[in-house]
Amino acid sequence: MENVNNEGKNDSLFPQFVLVTASDATHYPYVRGAISSVQEHYRAGTYRLIYHDLDGELSRAADKSMINELKRVCNLEVGGLVAEH
């Protein structure tokens, strides 16, 4: 992961970010909004984002619409990198 700031400049003083959040299914709409705001304001390559699915409410739901939508929001289908479990 490159150590660059949002203007694309190398900046050894500028740290790299690990963004962490969590939710259950009830709060999924908030997750979407939060992740969208990260994508809007953090340059790709300057961060990694870890979403915690509390008790697997999204991942293990019979209706996969929420987790599938989250994948789309994160542009995750590109390059066959999606790892199903």
Next chain:
Amino acid sequence: MEVVQWNSSFQVRIFNSSELLPSEVHDKHSYSWKVLIIASVFHELAPQELLIYFDTSIRFRSPADNFGAKFFLAMGTSSQQLAPLQLGGSTSVTVAFATHPTMSSWIPIDPLVAKANMREANLMLWRRTEASRQVKNLKVG
């Protein structure tokens, strides 16, 4: 913790309360999962990385190098002048939402108060310090 790596930037981890938390605090509204989640990420944090925990009601409204730049730079590996801190967000949840559901059986809550909004959604910035070392030492399944 079950991990699904979607790509190099995004990862989903399934947090099983029943495996990782005592039964007394399984309820998600106790927020007992939060400290374990932060601890688990600390186990793998690289020296140059900063951990930003954000509640899902947080919205980032400016680039990382504008938003809180003075905080981030002061916490960077070169300076390390600033310890971990917690910032309040301009978001809100109701008192009822933020209160453990069994609390009202012990201390009755006025329905009007329960509907009142609380501010201060969590936005926590962490770097490695003695305090974080102690958090890191928490055992996470």
